[in-house]
Amino acid sequence: xxxxxxxxxxxxxxxxxxxxxxxxxxxxxxxxxxxxxxxxxxxxxxxxxxxxxxxxxxxxxxxxxxxxxxxxxxxxxxxxxxxxxxxxxxxxxxxxxxxxxxxxxxxxxxxxxxxxxxxxxxxxxxxxxxxxxxxxxxxxxxxxxxxxxxxxxxxxxxxxxxxxxxxxxxxxxxxxxxxxxx
Amino acid sequence: xxxxxxxxxxxxxxxxxxxxxxxxxxxxxxxxxxxxxxxxxxxxxxxxxxxxxxxxxxxxxxxxxxxxxxxxxxxxxxxxxxxxxxxxxxxxxxxxxxxxxxxxxxxxxxxxxxxxxxxxxxxxxxxxxxxxxxxxxxxxxxxxxxxxxxxxxxxxxxxxxxxxxxxxxxxxxxxxxxxxxxxxxxxxxxxxxxxxxxxxxxxxxxxxxxxxxxxxxxxxxxxxxxxxxxxxxxxxxxxxxxxxxxxxxxxxxxxxxxxxxxxxxxxxxxxxxxxxxxxxxxxxxxxxxxxxxxxxxxxxxxxxxxxxxxxxxxxxxxxxxxxxxxxxxxxxxxxxxxxxxxxxxxxxxxxxxxxxxxxxxxxxxxxxxxxxxxxxxxxxxxxxxxxxxxxxxxxxxxxxxxxxxxxxxxxxxxxxxxxxxxxxxxxxxxxxxxxxxxxxxxxxxxxxxxxxxxxxxxxxxxxxxxxxxxxxxxxxxxxxxxxxxxxxxxxxxxxxxxxxxxxxxxxxxxxxxxxxxxxxxxxxxxxxxxxxxxxxxxxxxxxxxxxxxxxxxxxxxxxxxxxxxx
Numbered sequence: 095x096x097x098x099x100x101x102x103x104x105x106x107x108x109x110x111x112x113x114x115x116x117x118x119x120x121x122x123x124x125x126x127x128x129x130x131x132x133x134x135x136x137x138x139x140x141x142x143x144x145x146x147x148x149x150x151x152x153x154x155x156x157x158x159x160x161x162x163x164x165x166x167x168x169x170x171x172x173x174x175x176x177x178x179x180x181x182x183x184x185x186x187x188x189x190x191x192x193x194x195x196x197x198x199x200x201x202x203x204x205x206x207x208x209x210x211x212x213x214x215x216x217x218x219x220x221x222x223x224x225x226x227x228x229x230x231x232x233x234x235x236x237x238x239x240x241x242x243x244x245x246x247x248x249x250x251x252x253x254x255x256x257x258x259x260x261x262x263x264x265x266x267x268x269x270x271x272x273x274x275x276x
Numbered sequence: 277x278x279x280x281x282x283x284x285x286x287x288x289x290x291x292x293x294x295x296x297x298x299x300x301x302x303x304x305x306x307x308x309x310x311x312x313x314x315x316x317x318x319x320x321x322x323x324x325x326x327x328x329x330x331x332x333x334x335x336x337x338x339x340x341x342x343x344x345x346x347x348x349x350x351x352x353x354x355x356x357x358x359x360x361x362x363x364x365x366x367x368x369x370x371x372x373x374x375x376x377x378x379x380x381x382x383x384x385x386x387x388x389x390x391x392x393x394x395x396x397x398x399x400x401x402x403x404x405x406x407x408x409x410x411x412x413x414x415x416x417x418x419x420x421x422x423x424x425x426x427x428x429x430x431x432x433x434x435x436x437x438x439x440x441x442x443x444x445x446x447x448x449x450x451x452x453x454x455x456x457x458x459x460x461x462x463x464x465x466x467x468x469x470x471x472x473x474x475x476x477x478x479x480x481x482x483x484x485x486x487x488x489x490x491x492x493x494x495x496x497x498x499x500x501x502x503x504x505x506x507x508x509x510x511x512x513x514x515x516x517x518x519x520x521x522x523x524x525x526x527x528x529x530x531x532x533x534x535x536x537x538x539x540x541x542x543x544x545x546x547x548x549x550x551x552x553x554x555x556x557x558x559x560x561x562x563x564x565x566x567x568x569x570x571x572x573x574x575x576x577x578x579x580x581x582x583x584x585x586x587x588x589x590x591x592x593x594x595x596x597x598x599x600x601x602x603x604x605x606x607x608x609x610x611x612x613x614x615x616x617x618x619x620x621x622x623x624x625x626x627x628x629x630x631x632x633x634x635x636x637x638x639x640x641x642x643x644x645x646x647x648x649x650x651x652x653x654x655x656x657x658x659x660x661x662x663x664x665x666x667x668x669x670x671x672x673x674x675x676x677x678x679x680x681x682x683x684x685x686x687x688x689x690x691x692x693x694x695x696x697x698x699x700x701x702x703x704x705x706x707x708x709x710x711x712x713x714x715x716x717x718x719x720x721x722x723x724x725x726x727x728x729x730x731x732x733x734x735x736x737x738x739x740x741x742x743x744x745x746x747x748x749x750x751x752x753x754x755x756x757x758x759x760x761x762x763x764x765x766x767x768x769x770x771x772x773x774x775x776x777x778x779x780x781x782x783x784x785x786x787x788x789x790x791x792x793x794x795x796x797x798x799x800x801x802x803x804x805x806x807x808x809x810x811x812x813x814x815x816x817x818x819x820x821x822x823x824x825x826x827x828x829x830x831x832x833x834x835x836x837x838x839x840x841x842x
Contacts, residue, residue: 107317107335137489138338141386145475170841181444198442202430203468223320264331 355746
């Protein structure tokens with residue numbers, strides 16, 4: 095069995111940074127996958143990501159992108175060679191080793207997944223408690239299409255579920271702060 | 277003329293540590309530690325059900341998710357005066373220990389060892405000589421010539437490729453690097469092995485917590501692990517056995533490899549027992565409760581002022597009255613509104629960003645103070661506080677470390693030498709050995725308690741309508757963590773987290789007193805100011821972790837030029 099990990103990265107509490115986990119949430123509620131496909135909200139991983147990308151046949155990561163070069167909502171795709179070309183930053187704290195460092199470490203150990211793809215949407219707002227920005231929300235279908243396209247290329251199909259039951263995102267519950275609490 | 281150096285790695289959109297130092301005559305003459313990210317997550321907790329808070333707080337940080345979940349449920353339990361069943365305490369303790377062991381191993385090997393180990397010197401090593409040296413230091417069975425040769429070949433392959441890949445950012449060949457090629461090879465071999473053992477520790481967190489990152493098994497009042505010795509879907513003998521065997525492997529790695537490597541590095545760099553002390557006030561909270569009420573603990577807490585080890589004061593409980601009353605946060609040099617230092621229950625988190633200004637505001641980190649003074653937190657604080665109180669387990673491994681350093685390098689270190697950069701590394705290794713022993717103890721306590729027929733894991737919380745306050749503490753891998761909650765009308769009225777790196781990365785306060793990172797850098801000698809390796813050594817020794825919560829992938833910061841636009 096060729097195992098495939100679809101991992102959403104980002105913090106669900108910080109605006110557009112929720113994009114990765116949100117896409118994974120949508121895929122899990124709208125599609126059925128075979129036992130070789132694993133869907134996971136990876137949160138904001140540091141070096142532990144190395145373990146998640148090791149020993150897999152393929153890894154599809156979904157993340158929010160921070161860049162001034164493209165407008166918010168642009169969908170960008172990075173393949174393994176792109177990610178491995180990164181020059182690691184000086185490490186000051188355990189968050190510094192990120193996607194590229196984990197790939198480089200797994201590669202050095204000879205255990206890195208053969209296929210790695212990062213699908214990202216350029217973000218706009220990263221404020222605590224904010225929902226996805228309109229621009230990023232508008233990129234959701236395209237990102238799901240890119241993920242399903244990569245799966246298809248890997249020889250795996252996903253079945254669209256017939257029931258339209260969509261579970262709520264636990265983090266998106268709106269809080270009405272009453273004056274009595276202030 | 278002093279020269280300013282800024283170390284500001286752009287690793288994310290924001291949310292990392294920035295260090296500025298002034299260098300005069302090749303030594304640090306002034307220092308600023310700042311965090312570049314606004315931490316405002318606490319604000320979105322207001323108005324929510326306090327029983328849900330832990331699910332949100334464990335998203336404060338991507339590395340230490342567990343610790344913020346644990347401190348959160350403890351804060352609400354403290355506010356409600358809720359007892360936690362024994363099984364739940366032991367299960368939580370095992371998660372905390374496994375997380376801490378994972379974290380300490382990652383910190384030493386992956387995040388700081390290469391400050392001391394020159395990777396590009398490794399091709400020169402003789403694997404047979406390195407293997408003989410290793411066998412004289414430790415009974416570890418994976419120090420064979422073949423194992424060392426395989427690790428050396430990995431480095432040679434990376435070096436031969438012309439691109440240094442994962443090693444592209446080190447200060448290789450720096451004059452402050454002092455280890456022999458053989459010790460460099462040995463440490464690097466363990467760097468590779470460490471990846472395997474930290475993963476095993478993480479598996480323990482995953483088995484008990486159902487998932488990592490973001491454990492799912494906590495609840496205010498206990499844990500949600502169903503216990504049934506005969507069931508494969510509940511916590512039964514097969515899972516307990518799996519945990520026991522994973523822990524046994526991690527324990528062996530910690531005691532035979534990590535501890536020995538730290539002692540060897542310390543023996544070869546004795547000057548670093550005299551560098552990097554800084555703030556000599558220390559704070560730690562008791563942790564690993566042994567009873568349902570939290571009156572007895574396996575890790576002691578307390579505080580020390582001005583390096584006065586004999587004058588140590590202990591805390592009786594994890595929410596000791598002295599601790600509850602003595603913590604304030606000052607924002608004079610932090611990007612927040614406010615004038616006076618505030619107690620966390622009355623704390624405010626209203627941003628007032630000004631940009632970095634050396635004499636004014638320069639950090640998103642607040643300045644926590646204990647009785648008005650800056651405190652150093654972390655394994656060093658815990659070890660000094662335990663040692664000074666005669667805590668037997670702390671004394672056992674501290675004395676063992678002192679003996680080992682003397683045996684390897686003829687360096688006679690005393691507990692007083694621990695006020696230093698190397699002292700922080702040594703204390704973390706000492707603490708890891710203590711936790712390794714306690715992992716086995718708490719596994720046995722859990723199994724014995726279940727064997728008595730006690731399957732209880734949870735006491736239901738009852739939220740009062742009147743206002744209540746609570747503090748939940750945890751002695752996390754980086755030190756004292758406290759979550760402070762105010763509950764009114766069954767909702768959260770205020771929530772503040774005072775995290776370990778806030779204590780250590782604290783900016784100056786209204787009195788101008790430096791925080792621990794800043795103070796520890798003063799007078800550090802720099803061989804090559806343009807390559808400030810020595811600054812990194814001291815900053816890394818604290819195991820800094822700015823509650824980084826944002827993960828946006830930053831291709832510019834990572835210098836990635838290529839991407840396909842869809």
